[in-house]
Amino acid sequence: MTIKEFSYINPLYLIGLFLICPLLVVTSLVDIVFLDGLIKKILPAKPEDWAFWLVIFNLPHIISSFLTLADKSNVSKYGSRVLKATLLLIFLSILFNGIIPLNLSGSDLYNFQLIFFACYGFATIYHVLTQQLGVGLILSGVAPDSTYRYFKWFSIWLSYILFLLVISGDQIFDDRSYFVEYIYYFCTVLLIACLYLSGKIASASKTKVGLIYICSNMFMIMSVFIFATLEYTIFALIVPRFIHDLTAFILYANHDSNKFANNNGNYIYRIFNGRLPIVIISPVIGMVVAAAINSSVAWFLLYSIFIFDFLHYYIESFIWKGGGSHRDFLRIKQC
Secondary structure: OOOOOOOOOHHHHHHHHHHHHHHHHHHHHHHHHHHOHHHHHOOOHHHHHHOOOOHHHHHHHHHHHHOOOHHHHHHHHHHHHHHHHHHHHHHHEEEEHHHHHHHHHHHHHHHHHHHHHHHHHHHHHHHHHHHHHHHHHHHHHOOOHHHHHHHHHHHHHHHHHHHHHHHHOOHHHHHOHHHHHHHHHHHHHHHHHHHHHHHHHHHOOOOOHHHHHHHHHHHHHHHHHHHHHHHHHHHHHHHHHHHHHHHHHHHHHHHHHHHHHHHOOOOOHHOOOOOOOOHHHHHHHHHHHHHHHOOOOOOHHEEEEEEHHHHHHHHHHHHHHOOHHHHOOOOOOOO
């Protein structure tokens, strides 16, 4: 495929997103040493308590990801596959959010919701980390090998365990049982293993920027470990979401700009007829549509979020891989 016109992502923009990690680590340490935990006391328990958070993060980048498919070639290539997945997810959403909960009560309902949320969390962690590690492979110019696969799964399990500890809240942190202590010991072992494996992967990088990006991913994981240990719950939740979502916006805008410049075929972007750059249109549409969905009635939001999230996870699992059409229009400067 010959690309006549294309733009490139400056990888420094992608790396720059990781600056949130040292910024929040330093903030936490200053708060502990000099402010006696004042910042932690006034912070909300979760990012969603901030009004702006839902406007920018999570659902907006998912809507933008769907825009990348809105042209004839993608509809032809993926349309049937996406439609089948959508129908299945509609059924599963009704089943898990409606039918099953309505037929349970008491401890049974609680246990079901706990298992459901744990599975939901694992899928999210898997999606976030595989994207970040995948970008690292692209930038480093190396193919995934056994070291990468070990690193990926160690990172996923470490992040998932930390996620469960964080979202469990004060109930666990106030009760420093031996069980919880052993979990932290296990997480420490996983962290050390991840550090060793990431070092091996970084040393194999063919580019300097790839090496830096792999190390940055590792620092992101380390920072989540630090925040979980210091009980800065909201920081542990903010860091991966911030990096993942803004990385996604950058990748989508680059792909869509390059593809639209070549075939002018995207159904949504054709409406604007080139009057606005896609780097603006893509996130703005994502935020506007997400805001409308988030302001809808509670039952619709509950059912639709499940469908959108898992459809996004599914689609992203193949469109950016080798052989997927999206890689043909993604361009990142080599440094």
